Amino acid sequence: xxxxxxxxxxxxxxxxxxxxxxxxxxxxxxxxxxxxxxxxxxxxxxxxxxxxxxxxxxxxxxxxxxxxxxxxxxxxxxxxxxxxxxxxxxxxxxxxxxxxxxxxxxxxxxxxxxxxxxxxxxxxxxxxxxxxxxxxxxxxxxxxxxxxxxxxxxxxxxxxxxxxxxxxxxxxxxxxxxxxxxxxxxxxxxxxxxxxxxxxxxxxxxxxxxxxxxxxxxxxxxxxxxxxxxxxxxxxxxxxxxxxxxxxxxxxxxxxxxxxxxxxxxx
Numbered sequence: 641x642x643x644x645x646x647x648x649x650x651x652x653x654x655x656x657x658x659x660x661x662x663x664x665x666x667x668x669x670x671x672x673x674x675x676x677x678x679x680x681x682x683x684x685x686x687x688x689x690x691x692x693x694x695x696x697x698x699x700x701x702x703x704x705x706x707x708x709x710x711x712x713x714x715x716x717x718x719x720x721x722x723x724x725x726x727x728x729x730x731x732x733x734x735x736x737x738x739x740x741x742x743x744x745x746x747x748x749x750x751x752x753x754x755x756x757x758x759x760x761x762x763x764x765x766x767x768x769x770x771x772x773x774x775x776x777x778x779x780x781x782x783x784x785x786x787x788x789x790x791x792x793x794x795x796x797x798x799x800x801x802x803x804x805x806x807x808x809x810x811x812x813x814x815x816x817x818x819x820x821x822x823x824x825x826x827x828x829x830x831x832x833x834x835x836x837x838x839x840x841x842x843x844x845x846x847x848x849x850x851x852x853x854x855x856x857x858x859x860x861x862x863x864x865x866x867x868x869x870x871x872x873x874x875x876x877x878x879x880x881x882x883x884x885x886x887x888x889x890x891x892x893x894x895x896x897x898x899x900x901x902x903x904x905x906x907x
Contacts, residue, residue, distance in 0.1 A: 654838075654839050657829070658782070661827065661830060663675055668874065671871075675873070676783075678740065680716065680717050680743035681717075681743075683740070684719060685723050692852065694803055694805040695723070695724075698724060700801075701773065701801035701904075702773065704773075708773060709728070709730045709772040709774070711731075711771075711775045711776065711798075712733045713734050713762045714734065714762065714779070715740070715744045716735065717744050717746075718731070718733060718747045718748060718753075720778040721753075722744075725753050729754065731753055732770065734762055735758075736760060736761045741759050744757060756769075762790060763789060763794075763796075766793050766796060766797055773798070774798070775802045777802070777804045777805075779807065781806050782811060787839045791804075792843055795907045798906075800907075801907070802907065803902065803904045805900060805901070805903075806833045806900070806903065807897055807901075808851070808900065810832070813830040814895065816830075818869070818873055822879075846905065848904050849901060850901070852900050852901075857895075865887075866881070867880050869887065
């Protein structure tokens with residue numbers, strides 16, 4: 641592959657970085673479960689949402705909006721949008737995973753937020769979702785290889801503003817030493833939020849950028865954590881004990897990084 645040719649733009653560089661991070665086919669073929677599957681229960685909206693730069697940016701855009709509608713792209717169970725209840729009148733949740741969308745519907749009913757659920761990948765379902773005053777997209781950027789089209793779709797859908805939240809670095813990069821340990825696989829350099837910002841610049845977007853550190857997640861049951869990490873590493877559940885030992889032996893970060901970046905812009 642001609643790397644120089646393939647990465648002459650920020651958008652192409654992002655695509656190349658993401659493609660290089662995919663699990664090799666020979667490992668994926670023997671995985672007992674998809675390493676890309678997420679657990680809906682980990683994305684439930686918080687009863688008392690933290691006062692983050694992302695939340696403040698979203699509320700500011702809603703304050704400017706007459707209809708106060710929101711579109712949550714990659715909504716999961718609604719962790720980004722549903723805690724805006726009281727400031728938002730209607731939320732459209734978009735997700736490509738049916739179990740995530742079902743969790744969003746259940747949470748929207750519990751929170752009493754009028755909603756619409758759209759199953760599909762962004763921006764393919766842009767027309768089905770329709771426009772909204774506020775467009776939210778939290779922790780989805782590292783799931784797309786075509787960030788330029790993805791971000792352009794967010795802008796097209798927004799009437800007032802877009803708020804994107806990302807980890808400062810690919811959230812699975814902390815597992816790279818374990819890929820080497822269990823599969824002898826050296827992982828390439830991960831994409832970062834700065835790479836994403838370069839793509840936005842190419843699109844003519846001049847965003848406001850806020851860098852911050854999130855609160856730590858609640859302590860997770862060790863067995864559940866080992867099972868989840870084993871799935872990420874394409875390992876069978878009976879090797880979860882080895883994963884526990886490997887996690888204990890990590891000298892670097894022992895969990896997803898807490899450094900976050902909030903990126904907001906007007907359409």
